[in-house]
Amino acid sequence: MTATETHQAIxxxxxxxxxxxxxxxxxxxxxxxxxxxxxxDALVAALERWPTSGxxxxxxxxxxxxxxxxxxxxxxxxxxxxxxxxxxxxELEARQDAPAVDLDAAIDxxxxxxxxxxxxxTCHPALSIEARTALTLRLLGGLxxxxxxxxxxxxxxxxxxxxxxxxxxxxxxxxxxAVPRGEERAARIDSxxxxxYLIFNEGYSATAGDDWMRPALCEEALRLGRILAELAxxxxxxxxxxxxxxxxxxxxxxxxxxxxxxILLLDQDRGRWDxxxxxxxxxxxxxxxxxxxxxxxxxxxxxxxxxxxRARIGAETDWARITALYxxxxxxxPSPIVELxxxxxxxxxxxxxxxxxxxxxxxxxxxLRSYHLLPSVRGDLLVKLGRPDEARVEFERAAAxxxxxxxxxxxxxxxxxxxxxxxxxxxxxxxxxxxx
Numbered sequence: 001m002t003a004t005e006t007h008q009a010i011x012x013x014x015x016x017x018x019x020x021x022x023x024x025x026x027x028x029x030x031x032x033x034x035x036x037x038x039x040x041d042a043l044v045a046a047l048e049r050w051p052t053s054g055x056x057x058x059x060x061x062x063x064x065x066x067x068x069x070x071x072x073x074x075x076x077x078x079x080x081x082x083x084x085x086x087x088x089x090x091e092l093e094a095r096q097d098a099p100a101v102d103l104d105a106a107i108d109x110x111x112x113x114x115x116x117x118x119x120x121x122t123c124h125p126a127l128s129i130e131a132r133t134a135l136t137l138r139l140l141g142g143l144x145x146x147x148x149x150x151x152x153x154x155x156x157x158x159x160x161x162x163x164x165x166x167x168x169x170x171x172x173x174x175x176x177x178a179v180p181r182g183e184e185r186a187a188r189i190d191s192x193x194x195x196x197y198l199i200f201n202e203g204y205s206a207t208a209g210d211d212w213m214r215p216a217l218c219e220e221a222l223r224l225g226r227i228l229a230e231l232a233x234x235x236x237x238x239x240x241x242x243x244x245x246x247x248x249x250x251x252x253x254x255x256x257x258x259x260x261x262x263i264l265l266l267d268q269d270r271g272r273w274d275x276x277x278x279x280x281x282x283x284x285x286x287x288x289x290x291x292x293x294x295x296x297x298x299x300x301x302x303x304x305x306x307x308x309x310r311a312r313i314g315a316e317t318d319w320a321r322i323t324a325l326y327x328x329x330x331x332x333x334p335s336p337i338v339e340l341x342x343x344x345x346x347x348x349x350x351x352x353x354x355x356x357x358x359x360x361x362x363x364x365x366x367x368l369r370s371y372h373l374l375p376s377v378r379g380d381l382l383v384k385l386g387r388p389d390e391a392r393v394e395f396e397r398a399a400a401x402x403x404x405x406x407x408x409x410x411x412x413x414x415x416x417x418x419x420x421x422x423x424x425x426x427x428x429x430x431x432x433x434x435x436x
Contacts, residue, residue, distance in 0.1 A: 017060040018142040023114035025067055032121060033167040034074075036139065040124040042066040115140075119224075120180065122166075123191040131166040132195045134159050141220045151217055152202065154210050189232060193241050193298065196224050200245050206250075208403035212262045218249050229284070236293020238401050240286045243302035246281030247309050251273040253359055254324045262410050266314040278309045290364045297333045300325050319349035344377055352384035372401035376411060383418065392418035 002011070018039060025035035038044040056062040070209020122135040137143045137151075142353040147161065180188055203217025225242045232238050254268040285306060288299045304325045311317040326342035337361055359378050368374045379394030395415035399408045 001054070003051050006048075007047070008274070010046055010050060013059045014048075015142045018413075019118065019140045020060065021063050021067065022114060022139050023118035025065060025071070025337055026118060026121070027114050028068075030148055032139075032170055034068060037115075038067040038070050039063070042072045049210060079294050090271060115227065118230070119228060120277065123168065123188065123195050124170060124173070125187065126169050127166050128162075129195070129198065130342075131162045131169070132191065133198055134162045135166045136192075136195050136224070136388050137199065137220065138163055140224060141423075143220070144376060152213060160253040160414040161200070164186075168283075189235055189238065191230075192228060193237060196228070197241060197245075199224070200248070204248055206404055210405045212256055212260065212404065212406040213252065215252060218245070218252065221245060222249060234291065236288040236291035237296045237298050238292065239288035240293055240296045240299030240302050243281045243284035243288060244278045244298055244305055246284060246307040250277035250281065250309065255311075260406060261326060262406055264429045265308065270312065273309070281309070282306060295328060295332065300332075306328075319345055323349050336367045337371070339373075340368065340374060340377060347381055349382075352381045356381040356385065370401055372398045374398075375401070379414065379418075383414075385420075388418035400426070 019202050021039045021042070022032075022035050025038050029035055029038070033082050039071045045066045046059070048061060050056075053144050096194050112133050118139060119136070122139055127135065133152075135146055137148050138145065143151075146156050152159075186386045199217050201220035203214040203219075203221060206212060206214050222245050224240075225238070225245055229238050246298070250273050251268060253274065254270070254272040255263055257263055266428045281302065283300065285302045288296065288302070289296065293299050294303075307318050307325070323342065323345040326338060326345050330338050330342060340359065343355050343358035343362065346358055356378065359374070359381060362368055362374065363378075375394040377400035379391040379398065382388070382391035382394060395418065397410050399411035399415065402408050402411065
């Protein structure tokens with residue numbers, strides 16, 4: 001194996017093992033920043049040694065052993081550590097002296113609890129949502145600071161500062177790294193789900209930049225969701241979120257054209273949808289429902305996505321059921337955006353006039369004042385009602401509000417189509433009698 005191939009293999013190993021490594025070390029040293037530093041030191045050691053010695057049979061255990069060696073050295077040198085850290089050093093040393101088979105198992109001991117602890121820690125309620133997202137992608141996703149910055153179109157220094165501040169906040173909060181119980185556990189898992197869904201949505205419909213989608217973020221969110229579903233199999237909303245992401249991700253190939261242009265749902269080639277992901281999503285939705293979570297917020301959104309997935313063509317979509325599902329969602333998680341989505345469903349189920357009446361009732365909503373999809377939806381309904389001049393104004397307003405270049409181009413294209421709709425030739429064609 002060449003040096004380049006070895007470094008590529010090490011990068012792949014790190015991607016797979018880093019979260020488990022940091023999780024296990026955090027449990028041992030009770031310090032998230034120190035755990036990440038120890039893991040990074042182990043990675044450096046691997047980069048130095050593996051090109052000549054070869055990749056070990058169990059690279060995860062090798063990395064853990066290397067990190068534990070480093071932990072013992074640090075604890076020995078620091079004479080000002082508290083007594084519990086001195087005891088921790090002795091425990092780590094005792095484990096280090098155990099037979100090799102124990103080292104092989106070290107990375108897997110309590111790995112489920114360790115990963116769940118790490119997920120709950122990176123999404124601690126003391127952290128801002130931006131900090132939770134950055135820390136989750138850094139520690140659980142194995143992404144570099146630069147990769148996170150590029151994914152969210154922010155300066156690398158900003159991401160680095162968020163991560164440093166997050167670690168400092170956790171240290172000041174004296175985070176115990178214990179898996180919480182009862183109501184606290186439910187609140188923490190809900191926070192984790194919120195972060196994972198935010199990551200997925202940013203990948204599915206990028207809020208800014210030149211790309212309509214960022215597939216790497218969707219894939220990372222799906223990976224984290226699937227891991228969480230294995231770690232917390234009795235949590236229905238975890239399965240609900242996984243179901244939602246699987247079904248939404250199934251459309252990825254059909255959502256973008258050859259030149260990167262957006263393709264809206266009803267215009268997509270459904271033959272390009274990934275039916276393996278659809279089946280996985282429907283199975284996850286069934287698990288959520290069996291666990292009594294059919295009325296959970298994520299499960300309801302997954303059920304809406306399932307209505308689209310089950311329709312062979314757009315005309316077969318059960319818009320009446322989608323409307324009912326949005327009504328149920330509005331009862332448990334009311335928000336102006338849910339109401340806007342319900343207005344779209346009503347417009348499809350009962351006609352554009354009914355949908356427009358619902359949308360017009362939301363125009364004064366402060367939370368939607370800068371939300372580009374409000375005028376976009378209104379423009380679409382006005383087109384269907386044969387009011388292209390008004391629709392053009394709405395599409396242009398939506399284009400001015402969005403920060404995504406691809407979406408802006410789409411909206412301006414729809415505005416231009418409204419102008420063509422008002423041209424003399426278009427009017428004459430619309431009222432002419434077809435030749436026999």
